[in-house]
Amino acid sequence: MKKVFLGLFIVLFLAGSVWIGYYFYKKSNADPVVYKTEKPFYTNIVKKTVATGSIVPRKEIQIKPQVSGIVEELYVEAGQTVRAGQTIAKIRIVPNMVSVNNAETGVQTARIAFEQAKRELARQKMLYDQKVIAEQEYNKFVLDYKLRREDLTSAENNRQLVKSGTSRRTGGSNIIISTVDGMVLDVPVKVGASVIERNNFNEGTTIAAVADMKSLIFEGKIDESEVGKLREGMDLNLTIGAIEDKVFKAKLEYIAPKGVLEEGAVKFQVKAQVMLQPGDFLRAGYSANADIVLDQKQNVLAIKEGLLQFGKKGKDSVFVEVETGPQQFKKKLVKTGLSDGINIQVVDGLQANDKVKVVEAASPDEEKKAS
Incomplete structure (x- = not known):
């Protein structure tokens, strides 16, 4: 029994020795890591935010x-x-029968009063012509006749309005x-x-x-983290999904003083006047995105933001690795400026002819070793 265990131990030992020898052989013959480099470049950096919304008429x-x-x-x-x-x-x-009945009653009542005033006026006119009554007394009956006539006309108009919605007068x-x-x-x-x-x-x-489709505005919403950087009169570039390869200009004219909680974030409404050119036609309800320029730098030295490395102190130890010789690099602190999320301005620490190491993503094992 002891010989069996001894033989098994010897076999396992030999197999392990062979595997370890093969592992170190492959590692010694592995190709060395070659790091890529990139040079700083001069470019324009624009920091902007995007507001989503739609095109609506100013007056509807x-x-x-x-x-x-x-x-x-x-x-x-x-x-x-x-x-x-x-x-x-x-x-x-569609006339209401109660209203129609009341209107008919009103017409009949007004007609009876009018006929009575008409007969009375005729009798008084005979007396006036015979000089039996004074002109002042006669004028009272003339006035009463005219009032009754107007009452009848008003009642007839009211009946016509109730039945058909129209009248001769209005x-x-x-x-x-x-x-x-x-x-x-x-x-x-x-x-x-x-x-x-x-x-x-x-x-x-x-x-x-x-x-009025000649006066359109953009209505959108913007996150609270960006609203403090906006001001009325700023220029906007509108891109409309339904219209390709064309950018419309707009001017910011309203920023809501109160935000609204949407999907866990506070957003503020903004409105901008759409500056239409001759021949432009936009339909109400088009969805649109507005690019709002918050800051910009012209022709500044920059690098890809992914080339930056950060020490344990965060922003106080921002650095890059600059090539000093073939595949030899040295850490160099840099001072950064404006960023658009892809490129970042280099204020100090780099020259245009420096070669910056491209940092590859570290594997989990390498991250554990580094920590």
Whole structure:
């Protein structure tokens, strides 16, 4: 039994010796690590932030009816340009029977009073012509006749309004007109649809949405970490997903004084006037991104930000490794400036002809050794 264990031990020992010898042989013949280098370069560095939002009209008007009823005619459609006062739709009034009955009663009452005043005026005129009554007494009956006539006309107009929404004196309240010049963005109702008038208790049914598409603004939101760097009047570059290869200019004109919590971050609303050029046409609701330039440097010495290395003291020990000989490097402290996330300005510590070591990502084993 002892011979079996002894033989097994000898075999394992020989196998381990062979593996260790092979490992050191391969390690001694491994290719040496060759580090790449990059030179500093002169470039323009722009630090900017991006606000996401959409293009909306500055003024969008909801056209609503003054009477309830059924849409009888529609004279416009989305995309059509209208003028202020132009007819948009016609509403057919569905009369309320109680209101109609009251209006009919009012007409009959006014007509009876008018007929009575008319007969009385005729009798008094005969007396006046015969010099039986004075002119002042006669004028009282003339005035009463005219008042009764106006009452009858008013009652008839009221009856016509209740039944059809129109009157001879005031025109048609069932005719819907545009209140502004602009383009019809939407007509949410169809012929035959029921609509409700606007009043103190109901905002009413929207017949059409009209907006001036020549005056557009960008509405977006920006993170609280960047809002303190903004100021009104800053220039924005708008990129619209639906329009490729074109950048629209805009000017910041509003920054919300109060932020809103969205998805765990506080964001502030911003608005910017879109500077349209002749021939430009944007549709309302286009999604857009606004590039806002916070700071920029022209023609400064810079390196790739990934070439920087940091010591244990953080920003106080920012350095790079500069080549002093073939694959020989020396640590050199640098002072950095503006960064755009890819390139970073080098204020001090490097020359344009220096070769900076490209730091490869360390493996987990190497990180443990370094620590």
